Amino acid sequence: MSFRRRLTTATGAVLLTLAVAGCSGLGRTAVGTIEYETEREVGVMVTSPSVKGCHHLAPSGATKVENNTMVDIVLYPTRDCRGKDSTYLPADTGDEIVPDTPPWRSYSVIH
Template sequence: MSLHRRLTIATGAALLSLAVAGCSGLGRSAVGTISYETGREVGVRVTSPSVNGCHRLAPAGATKIENSTLVDLVLYRTRDCKGKDSTYVASNTGDEIAPDTLPWRSYTVVH
C-alpha cells in the first residue's frame, strides 16, 4: 500500500471520528425528571427533556421546581430563555420563587 493511500485513509478516519464526536450530543436528554408547580398550583412533570434549546414551562409559569435530573438548569422569567433575571438550579436540588415575583416561564439545560 502506498504512503499516499495510507495517509488518505488515516485522514478520512480522523475526519469521520471528528464528525461523529461533533454530532454525538444531538439526541441527548437530561436523564431524570423535572417537576414543577404552576402559578395555578398545578403539578407538572417533564421526563428526560432534551439538553438542546430553550424549553417553555406551562403558560401560568412555575413557582416551585425540583430538578431530579443529572444536569443543572437555568430558569428564566421570560418565554424565550433570555434576560438577566435568571436562576441556576443544580442537579438534584430545587427552588421556589420569592413572594411577589414573577414566575419562571422557560429553562435551558446546562451540559
C-alpha cells in the same frame, strides 16, 4: 479469502458505519425528571428533556421547581430563555420564587 467472505465483510462494515452515523444524530437528554408547580398549583413532570434549546414551562409559569436530573438548569422569567433575572438550579435540588416576583416561564439545560 473468498469473494463471498470479502463481500460479507464489506457489507458488515457498511452496516456498522450506517448504524454509528444514525446513532450520532440522536438527541442527548438530561436523564431524570424536572417537576414544577404552576401559579395555579398544578403539578407538571417533564421526563428526560433534551439538553439542547430553550424549554417552555406552562403558560401560567412555574412557582416551584425540582430538578431531579443529573445536570444543572437555568430558569428564566421569560419565554425565550433570556433575561438578567435568571436562576441557576443545580442537579438534584429545588427552588421556589420569592413572593411578589414573576414566575419562571422557561429553562435551559447546562451540559
